Amino acid sequence: MKIGELGKATGTPVETIRYYEREGLLPFPARTAGNFRVYGEGHAERLSFIRRCRSLDMTLDEIRTLLRFKDAPAENCLGVNVLLDAHIGHVAARIRDLRALERQLRNLRGQCREAREAVHCGILNELSHLPEKDAERPGSPARGVHAGVGASRSC
Amino acid sequence: MKIGELGKATGTPVETIRYYEREGLLPFPARTAGNFRVYGEGHAERLSFIRRCRSLDMTLDEIRTLLRFKDAPAENCLGVNVLLDAHIGHVAARIRDLRALERQLRNLRGQCREAREAVHCGILNELSHLPEKDAERPGSPARGVHAGVGASRSC
DNA sequence: GAACAAGCTATAGTGACTACAGGGTCAACA
């Protein structure tokens, strides 16, 4: 199967498949005479595993670790449990952070009930004059699901 | 005040201050004869505003919008309210996504109660063989607080 | 005058892709 078929079979853009290959998550496939990649069932299964882990928001590094366990079936799987527990902890912490953030934002939103001149807007004034107090310092913003709040945006 | 003092006064690394200047969030400051940046109270206030917004996890683009309102005090502030409502909506949606993710992860974790050979690990098996079903497709992972789950990590 | 802190510019790296540019391969059809 060629890369486009593999992409369709697993719901993965072809650029992403090539990216996983570069990152060492997928083994180098065979090539046709014309230099096209050729994949088998093993590749499809491995890619599905990766995508399933990504849908659970694991990092590529975490997935690399899980793949090592998959590639060593006789080994003890304790590390898998440990990794997953840590991942769950990160997600839970992130939810707590975001809930605190939501409370702060709703409180701020309450400062301006109706539209008026910007100079009298309760929101802008609060953002201008209140101390940052217990808000987490943006100098070291916690990022990503694993830790905090700030992150890259696509929207 | 020089850049280091401004950084201390606002809890901002100096590289970040220079970055905000490049991004057009902070106006170009005056310079000493030796080419050092010199800041006044206005700069400190503006930077504090920016940092407060960042601690509420707004993007630099959102902050740019708010700064435009601050710079036009006579304008109607409706746009501020709209922006904040949208931001709150993004955060709330992200919390919902993460809670669903946490449920999925805890369910997965339940598949392997004790450590054993990786080949019999319920977690690895579930990740290998179950359909991705209703999990959000990683082909278009929602990123950042504003939308979803995947994000850059610093940990 | 020498040491040292703090400043300067420019550039590259982070994570996990995504989006080109500029080409090559291959099957189908006129």
Add this chain to the structure above:
DNA sequence: TGTTGACCCTGTAGTCACTATAGCTTGTTC
């Protein structure tokens, strides 16, 4: 046989909000 068009290839740059480094200059203190 020629050509269209879908697909494939490599390589590079862009995303976001910083962060870190290299290699230099300025300013203060001893």
